[in-house]
Amino acid sequence: MKLFLSDLDGTLLSKDLTISKEDINVINLLNERGISFGLATGRDLHFCKRLADKYNLNINTFIANNGATLIYKNKVIHEEKIENNKVDFILEKLLPISNDLFVFEVLENERSIGLYNEYTKQDWNLYTNIFGDMLKTKFLDVDIRTLTKDNSYSFYKISMYVINPEKTTSLLCKLKKMFENHFEILQTSYNCIELSKKGVNKANTAEILFQQTPFTKETTSFIGDGENDIGLINLIPKSYVIETANQVVKEKANYIVKSVSEAILKELKIVNGKEIYEK
Structure with missing residues (x-):
């Protein structure tokens, strides 16, 4: 099974906390091709679920609270609470x-x-x-x-x-x-x-995701923009970084892109609206 994980702020979300129509359409296309879409963010779970409902997005994987919460198919897989x-x-x-x-x-x-x-x-x-x-x-x-x-x-x-x-x-x-x-x-x-x-971050929680779900780091792609995304970028072989990220983050990624939709279209091998088939 394949999974595409995205950060929110500065990546999928604009400064006014909205998602572009282009990104929504391409995420839906991703789902149509049988690839799951998930979030890996510092935002809380309530915010993530409201966002998914607002844009009618099919999201089955949530790494929320900077990795303190992991949800897969509406089931709590892992939590790390501060006493x-x-x-x-x-x-x-x-x-x-x-x-x-x-x-x-x-x-x-x-x-x-x-x-x-x-x-x-x-x-x-x-x-x-x-x-x-x-x-x-x-x-x-x-x-x-x-x-x-x-x-x-x-x-x-x-x-x-x-x-x-x-x-x-x-x-x-x-x-x-x-x-x-x-x-x-x-x-x-x-x-x-x-x-x-201590020890809570997106990358460590992704490791738990790969242990307890059908996803692996080899079948997962990730896009982010912040220094708190570097752990995931290093962990997951195929990674994308938004072009507005600072240089230390961009140096770690496989690809630099303008948007989530551009990254997903690369995943689907679609260029100028046409699907490119590898020989």
Whole structure:
């Protein structure tokens, strides 16, 4: 069985969080040819499933939360949760730099919460309007720390928007010094940093996918654009990178393409609308 995996932000998703009609059409063509389509993303599972429903996409494989969640055919194959007491520890450590980082947790039903108790009402409204628009979510006036008291709630990652994107690199270095021995620290976009359980990443979860499903790395292709995609690019022999990615990522890929649709058409060996048959 063949699988085509795609990253979301900066790859399949545009900056306004939409998917182009061309990409949708070619993904559907991929399915018609009997090739499965999947996502490998830092986004949460709720977001991925809403996206699939919105565009009526047939997606049977989800590597979500930077690898903390693996779903195949609606079945949970693997999960890596951060224990609630460790979330309390992380949040406590982040408080001194909460003026530089906006910490948040995405809930179901397009709702999110953050460190509500740490901001004035004016600053809270300002930040939640800005970041709520980026996430396409509505922030509730509830502090994220209330969730750590609820043992029925699971944390897969801690997400942080950098309030001044020019500080992203310096804050990433600071966070790595604070947490690197115990947690994974990833920069997932120009102004977003995420923290996951140690050892959690897309590539390690893909290895589990290949062990527990009919897919193998030889029958899988991947497209991405970020430094957090390098592990998958190194793991999967046939890899594509979006041309707007930075150079360190592009150097790792087999092919540089303008879009997901271009990569899939290469997979299907279709050029200028005509199928090319190998002899």
